[in-house]
Amino acid sequence: MIVMPVPYNLSVSKEEKIYQKLIKQSDLGNLHIAPHALRSAAIFSILTRLKESKNKELICLKS
16 A cells, blocks of 8 residues: 555545535435535535644734
8 A cells, every 4th residue: 555645635625526426426426415514514624624834923914
């Protein structure tokens, strides 16, 4: 077995597309999913992958 480090996906929209694709390919393709459920799951997944910055001096600004 060879371990290959792969960076985590940190894009919510890409994660949401992955979920949509997986659901379409599964037996649940006909199932109704609540609006924004996949987006909420994608956001949660991305947030669990984030790590605290090593540089405490950085400030995140939202414009």
